[in-house]
Amino acid sequence: MNTELANSLEQAIESGDLELPVLPAVAARVMELTRDPDSSAADLAALVQSDQTLAGYIMRVANSAAYAARDQMQTLQQAITRLGMQQIGQMALTMIVGEVLLKLDKRGEAIVSGLWRTSLGTAAWSREIARMMRENTETAFLCGLLHEIGKPVALHTIIALAREQDTDLEEDELVELMNRYHQVIGARLATEWRLPDPVIETINHIDDHLAAPTSAQSVAIVRGAREINAALEADPDTPIESIESDMLIELNLYEEDRRELDGKKETVQELLQAMVV
Numbered sequence: 001m002n003t004e005l006a007n008s009l010e011q012a013i014e015s016g017d018l019e020l021p022v023l024p025a026v027a028a029r030v031m032e033l034t035r036d037p038d039s040s041a042a043d044l045a046a047l048v049q050s051d052q053t054l055a056g057y058i059m060r061v062a063n064s065a066a067y068a069a070r071d072q073m074q075t076l077q078q079a080i081t082r083l084g085m086q087q088i089g090q091m092a093l094t095m096i097v098g099e100v101l102l103k104l105d106k107r108g109e110a111i112v113s114g115l116w117r118t119s120l121g122t123a124a125w126s127r128e129i130a131r132m133m134r135e136n137t138e139t140a141f142l143c144g145l146l147h148e149i150g151k152p153v154a155l156h157t158i159i160a161l162a163r164e165q166d167t168d169l170e171e172d173e174l175v176e177l178m179n180r181y182h183q184v185i186g187a188r189l190a191t192e193w194r195l196p197d198p199v200i201e202t203i204n205h206i207d208d209h210l211a212a213p214t215s216a217q218s219v220a221i222v223r224g225a226r227e228i229n230a231a232l233e234a235d236p237d238t239p240i241e242s243i244e245s246d247m248l249i250e251l252n253l254y255e256e257d258r259r260e261l262d263g264k265k266e267t268v269q270e271l272l273q274a275m276v277v
Contacts, residue, residue, distance in 0.1 A: 005162060005165065008165070012157065013184055021100050021104060021156075023192075027097065028193075031194070033085065033089065041081060044085050048076055054092060054095060058076065058088060059076065061275055064271050066267050066270060090138055093142070094145060097149070098116055104155070104156040105155065108152070108159055111171070111174070111178075112155060116277075118148075119147070121272060124229075124271050124272060125226075126221050126222050127140055140221050143215075143221070146203070147202045147203055147222050148182060150186020150188075151178050153182075155174060183203060183206075187200055197214065201214065202222050206219060221251065224247045224251050240258045
């Protein structure tokens with residue numbers, strides 16, 4: 001590990017001198033509307049329709065196999081009425097945050113693209129596990145999506161510091177530093193963006209869900225989803241019931257449950273294809 005660079009990164013973290021990406025105003029407004037009990041579907045529709053790219057993305061995802069169980073939805077208002085404000089808001093955040101992270105730095109673009117695909121997969125499987133366990137699917141999806149949000153930001157910061165110090169870094173050095181510091185940076189970013197507490201707890205405790213003060217179950221679901229997604233990334237034909245996982249056992253997902261999850265592979269894959277920014 002490049003000690004000088006690691007020290008500079010630690011100083012930036014400790015001093016608060018991190019260049020964190022700004023959450024676009026439309027994303028902040030989406031979160032406000034979906035949290036406000038007095039807001040309406042019309043309010044959310046008006047906001048989304050002000051951005052044609054965002055509106056098109058939401059309609060594409062809403063009409064994917066994961067959501068469009070019956071007839072195709074023709075209008076944004078129809079999608080919001082059928083799916084609810086929380087799910088539509090979730091789709092909007094997925095696109096907006098994905099675009100923010102993917103544009104951070106050209107040097108790390110390939111790494112970030114891979115990280116985002118993994119996050120989308122983890123989010124999709126978190127949603128399926130939560131549905132099976134009768135937990136909140138929107139919370140599970142968001143926690144899965146953002147549990148490693150610090151990685152792209154850490155990568156961007158490391159690359160910027162390396163440029164300042166005129167230091168050449170190999171990809172494995174970049175990844176090593178990113179993996180070491182992403183949690184603290186991710187938690188800082190999540191706090192700055194005012195993300196929900198379960199997301200912040202998932203970032204901080206993804207490797208030890210029992211340490212999460214109030215959201216241990218949400219973190220556990222993401223951990224289980226992450227293991228499923230990792231196995232399927234390695235081999236898409238892997239039967240989910242064959243995955244050896246203490247986490248899935250702890251979630252009480254046994255052979256019958258895993259076979260049911262295995263039947264969701266095609267739906268999840270179609271959702272991922274629709275959600276790629």
